Amino acid sequence: MNVVSTSYGNDSIAMIRWCYENDIDATCVYIETGWAAETWTKRVNDCEEYATSLGFEVLTIRPEIKFKQLMIDKKGFPNQRFQWCSGLLKGIPFLNWIDDIDPDCDAVVMVGKRRVESKERKNTQPVTISDYHGCRLLVHPLFNYTDEDRDELISRTPFGVLPHRSLECSPCVNASSGDFKILSVKDIAKVEALEAEVKKTMFRPKRHNGAKGIRQVVEWAKYGHGKYNPDQDDLFDVGCGSPFGCGL
Ligand code: SF4
Incomplete structure (x- = not known):
């Protein structure tokens, strides 16, 4: 049994196409975090429809615990160094599901991670045994793909290349x-409400030039108040090290 762990961003669609072109049968699994952009539901539906049309099984896991409740329970937000959200929101629900149907751990999990994506992913291995996936084989077939290679795969699907990462959490x-700049009014309001409830800011002011609270962070991202230094962008755009394929 092969499982594609997807977020239905560009890399996930490329991964699905790669499986199709290499005659690999797979189940495409998406996990709802409860923190997706409003528009993302349609994207997930479209992607599931596409994967089904190629002959793949699709599954959306809907865990009981969602992003908002988790932050309230934990009385704070994760950060890039301690991003416990991916393990709790995606890792555990995935394991609960796969352990049930694959008790002998024979399944192969595939994720569309690529080395060129970020500093965090530059050491992505093509094949590994992953503790995070219940000691199953974890394969990254696109590990050495450039953006152009990936986009080539996407060009053979009905989807265009998205100008942003997966909006499974937005x-x-x-x-x-760049992500802050395209945040919708609704998503800004949703963060603001949660920050008020948790009584903490989701993004650390120290890493965002002193911007406190989501509205200021968005302002900062848009070069507001003359404070933003574009040369610093790399410092923040380090990508995600999550083993669960967040953002792909
Ligand atoms: S997409 Fe981001 S916020 Fe959502 S679970 Fe993964 S690391 Fe956490």
């Missing part, structure tokens, strides 16, 4: 300035 705790 915003993600690893959001870059």
Whole structure:
């Protein structure tokens, strides 16, 4: 049994296409975090429809615990160094599901991670045994793919290349300035409400030039108040090290 762990961003679609072109049968699994952008539901539906049309099984796991409740329970937000959200929101529900149907751990898990994506992913191995996936084989077939290689795969699907990462969490705790710039009014309001409830800011002011609270962070990202230094962008756009394929 092969499982593609997807977020239905560019890399996930490329991964699905790669499986199709290499005659690999797979189940495409998406996990709802409860923190997706409003528009993402349609994207997930479209991607599931596409994967089904290629002959793949699709599954959306809907865990009981969602992003908002987790932050309230934990009385705070994760950060890039301690991004416990991916393990709790995606890792555990995935394991619960796969352990049930694959008790002998024979399944192969595939994730569309690529080395060129970020510093965090530059050492992505093509094949490994992953503790995070119940000691199953974890394969990254696109590990050496460039953006152009990936886009070539996407060009053979009905989807265009998205100008952003997966919006399965919007915003993600690893959001870059580019992600903040495209955050919808609704998503800004949703973060603001949660920050008020948790009584903490989702993004650390220290890493965002002193911007406190989501509205200021968005302002900062848009070069507000003359404070933003574009040369610093790399510092924040370090990507996600999550083993669960967040953002792909
Ligand atoms: S996408 Fe980001 S916020 Fe969502 S679970 Fe993964 S690391 Fe956490």
